[in-house]
Amino acid sequence: MKLTRKLVLAKAKASDLDSVKKLNCWGCNLTDISIFTQIPHIEVLTLSVNSILSLSSLSGCVCLSELYLRRNLIPSLSELSHLRPLTRLRVLWLAENPCCGTDPSQYRLNVLRSLPHLHKLDNQVVTEEELALARKEGEEITTPPAAAQNQFSTSGQPENISSTNGQTEAESENDPLNYSMEETNKIREQLGMKPIPRDKFPSLSSQSPRPAARKSHTLEAVLMLLEDLEEEELRIVHTATQNRQLRAHTHLKLTHTQPELTHTLQGETTTDTHTLQGDRTIDTHTLTICRERTPDVEG
Secondary structure, three states: OEOOHHHHHHHHOOOOHHHOOEEEOOOOOOOEOHHHHHOOOOOEEEOOOOOOOOOHHHOOOOOOOEEEOOOOOOOOHHHHHHHOOOOOOOEEEOOOOHHHOOOHHHHHHHHHHHOOOOOEEOOEEOOHHHHHHHHHHOOOOOOOHHHHHHOEOOOOOEOOOEOOOOOEOOOOOOOHHHHHHHHHHHHHHHOOOOOOOHHHOOOOOOOOOOHHHHHHHHHHHHHHHHHOOOHHHHHHHHHHHHHHHHHHHHHHHHHHHHHHHHHHHHHHHHHHHHHHHHHHHHHHHHHHHHHHHOOOOOO
């Protein structure tokens, strides 16, 4: 779902986008937040429990001080590079996104190295000791390749040109990370959940993502969806998984037995042809003998 001007004004109870300072879009099934390229004065923004993939549209919200992004589909910490220009940002809630990984301590150090001006991360106060440790042991977060490529013009000067649909050129259509939403939709359909319309995606590429990246995003999307399911729905997923494994096993078994079956059928066909030819020879010979023994009948 795309966040529109009308929806923003309705939620913020404002008359124009320039006057919007606070906005709460919790649980709105959002995938496209490009409207924020037109809301430069936003200060407090809640986007938790949505399906957001990219943060590039927030890079111009220089007044932003609090940002809540819990439980979205942000695939990589490289998306934090879009938040570096936001020097007033003090509160960030990023937990329960695929980019958080499996090591909470290292994840926290990596975020604080990239955004050292934060006062609170994931509802926990940032200490001076953490900041010092982040400078030493935190991994440097690089800019997404697609964004870096479009950030500078051929003359070497920065560009910040918005396209007709409100997205910046930094949002490259060739970014393979955008495919995680497409994989998520396939999973949602298999689980009986309503898929997000294709035309609502921020951008989709005609190129296929790397197989390893696609499988990784699929697994991350599955694990996130499982957290939202009730006990009965989990039973359905379990049954579907067992059926999928059974089909895979059956397909593998048929693949192995197919050459033997083909060889057997070919052998039976050869035998049948030989037998048929032999039967025809016998019938012809028998008919000849019968004609020799039958007396001619006068007309």
